[in-house]
Amino acid sequence: MIRVMIVDDDALVRLGLTDLIEGDSGLQLVAAARDGAEAVAAATAHRVDVALVDVRMPGTDGIAATAQLRRLPRPPRVITLTTFDLDAYVFDALTAGADGFLLKDTDPAEILRAVHLVAAGSAMLHPAAARRLIDQHHRRGGRTGAARAARAAVDRLTPREREVLALVAEGDGNAEIAAALAMRESTVKAHVSRILGVLGVDNRVRAALAARDAGLL
Structure with a gap:
């Protein structure tokens, strides 16, 4: 409940x-x-x-x-x-x-x-x-220091984690990501947890902003 x-x-x-x-x-x-x-x-x-x-x-x-x-x-x-x-x-x-x-x-x-x-x-x-x-975020400075920091953080992700992050940035939930990438949902959750840690963010919205700052999409 x-x-x-x-x-x-x-x-x-x-x-x-x-x-x-x-x-x-x-x-x-x-x-x-x-x-x-x-x-x-x-x-x-x-x-x-x-x-x-x-x-x-x-x-x-x-x-x-x-x-x-x-x-x-x-x-x-x-x-x-x-x-x-x-x-x-x-x-x-x-x-x-x-x-x-x-x-x-x-x-x-x-x-x-x-x-x-x-x-x-x-x-x-x-x-x-x-x-x-996203456009408003960029106007507030997302294209400068934040963009460089996001690119550096995304570069530390594995190719698979970048695939997961791209789908997170599109708004997909764990079940949708699991289906798209032929993975278990528990594996997706583990990837998302590590992605948030590497990016230094505490939720999926901020991860999506970082993905776009980094030019992942």
Whole structure:
């Protein structure tokens, strides 16, 4: 059972997400918070596997909340939600440790799929905004020192690990990578773990950014 927390200042959004989560037998809603401060308190009191966090909230916003949640002793994985296509804050949220982001008008089935994927260790980026996210990353300096560092790190990977990383950067989950490369899923997990260590990142989104910085794709 995946334990989920909803964080949004809009009561109607919280209600809609609550109905969605409670309709999935594999998910359990354990907390709902109105801002980042409430979210951190709730995640401290309850074990949370995945938090759906609105980016723009009064008080402690989604970016600050994501950073604080990821620093907890039992950090939940975070999916940020935004109203606008690539909100200006999304890159900062991913940098703070989010495992992905979705637009609030994403199909409900895709939101549920994202929760399951992120809980399993994958990343989830809204496809319409993923390319623009990478472009924004490059405009913030990804083409300079970060690109050189990424290339040097990727060069330390084995050819097989680079194949896995390329598929991670495309947004594939472990099962999809295993099928594409004719590997066991447990082997893929081991490769991904080593890749994150070599790249010096803590989630698949940052690994994908590093792969693109390095020109792997």
